[in-house]
Amino acid sequence: MTDILTPAPVADPPAARRSVAARIFGHQLVWPVLAIVLMLVVDVIASPGFLSIRILDGHLYGNPIDIIRNSAPVMLVALGMTLVIATRGIDLSVGAVAAIAGAVACTRIVGAADEGAASAAILACTTALAVCVLLGVWNGFLVSVLGIQPIIATLVLMVAGRGIALLVTDGQITTPTNGTFSDLASGYVLGLPIAFLVAVGMVLLTAALTRRTALGMLIEAVGINPDASRLAGVRARTITWTVYVFAAVCAGIAGLIIAANTNSVNAESLGLWIELDAILAVVIGGTALTGGRFSLAGTVVGALLIATLARTIPSIGIPSEANYVFKALVVIVVCLLQSPRVRAAFRARLRRTSEPKAVAA
Numbered sequence: 001m002t003d004i005l006t007p008a009p010v011a012d013p014p015a016a017r018r019s020v021a022a023r024i025f026g027h028q029l030v031w032p033v034l035a036i037v038l039m040l041v042v043d044v045i046a047s048p049g050f051l052s053i054r055i056l057d058g059h060l061y062g063n064p065i066d067i068i069r070n071s072a073p074v075m076l077v078a079l080g081m082t083l084v085i086a087t088r089g090i091d092l093s094v095g096a097v098a099a100i101a102g103a104v105a106c107t108r109i110v111g112a113a114d115e116g117a118a119s120a121a122i123l124a125c126t127t128a129l130a131v132c133v134l135l136g137v138w139n140g141f142l143v144s145v146l147g148i149q150p151i152i153a154t155l156v157l158m159v160a161g162r163g164i165a166l167l168v169t170d171g172q173i174t175t176p177t178n179g180t181f182s183d184l185a186s187g188y189v190l191g192l193p194i195a196f197l198v199a200v201g202m203v204l205l206t207a208a209l210t211r212r213t214a215l216g217m218l219i220e221a222v223g224i225n226p227d228a229s230r231l232a233g234v235r236a237r238t239i240t241w242t243v244y245v246f247a248a249v250c251a252g253i254a255g256l257i258i259a260a261n262t263n264s265v266n267a268e269s270l271g272l273w274i275e276l277d278a279i280l281a282v283v284i285g286g287t288a289l290t291g292g293r294f295s296l297a298g299t300v301v302g303a304l305l306i307a308t309l310a311r312t313i314p315s316i317g318i319p320s321e322a323n324y325v326f327k328a329l330v331v332i333v334v335c336l337l338q339s340p341r342v343r344a345a346f347r348a349r350l351r352r353t354s355e356p357k358a359v360a361a
Contacts, residue, residue: 096161098255136248
């Protein structure tokens with residue numbers, strides 16, 4: 001007879017029964033990382049020296065360095081977009097904000113030709129970011145105070161922002177000559193591109209603020225249920241306002257990097273469609289468009305995937321006319337592999353294959 005004091009056997013939880021492979025491939029970041037690795041393999045097959053890195057004048061050069069440098073603008077914009085989406089919002093104006101930041105900075109540098117290069121660049125960038133803060137305040141006011149749908153509120157600035165940038169530059173392509181400003185995109189520190197280091201620094205700062213304090217939990221609470229969080233004492237309006245200001249600042253920094261990369265600003269094309277790349281990076285990284293939980297690491301991986309894809313398309317000889325089609329196909333495949341239903345079916349298949357087959361009597 002079984003002792004009544006002997007605890008009954010407890011069934012293993014589903015997570016414990018899953019194989020190691022099922023747990024690995026069920027993670028939301030596995031498929032984007034595998035997609036990056038696969039694209040790099042294709043690049044190496046098409047060009048055997050694709051991954052080679054050389055040192056010149058103490059700086060690192062090569063395709064991998066170009067990928068991480070070119071990922072900086074998308075990573076910055078996607079970083080701000082992540083927090084906006086986490087609050088059930090969307091910001092379609094980030095491309096226009098980037099254009100305004102570049103226009104203000106370049107115009108200010110051209111108008112301060114008699115000043116020192118460093119002081120003129122610093123003052124111009126500071127002025128541009130201050131304008132971005134005001135633009136973020138405007139978006140936050142429309143969404144959190146007036147209660148306008150985020151997609152409509154930011155669409156206003158998306159359309160008007162290009163006009164503002166054109167007014168700042170008088171409709172001309174502005175080309176400043178400032179070495180300090182150019183270093184923002186082409187400079188190096190410890191052998192690594194400054195643009196990438198700025199993006200990584202912003203990611204680390206955001207991670208510290210959202211994961212080491214209660215800010216991240218409050219943002220997720222607002223995204224999950226704004227009304228319930230407000231009744232619980234959370235200042236939902238202030239948090240919503242803050243994330244739109246932060247998104248505008250991130251877009252402004254991205255606009256400065258893009259303008260510094262070419263030493264010019266074309267208000268009609270600078271940052272064009274970067275909001276779509278940012279949204280794709282956020283979705284690829286696993287942040288749900290319905291709000292709530294977000295992943296900063298996933299956003300970084302998504303931005304790197306988009307930058308790698310942009311480098312892979314020309315390296316394998318795909319015509320430029322088909323770039324967007326090929327890009328859309330890759331993004332669709334990655335998003336499908338991240339689908340909960342697809343991951344559940346894949347885990348179930350791995351579980352069936354890992355179970356020992358019954359031995360015939």
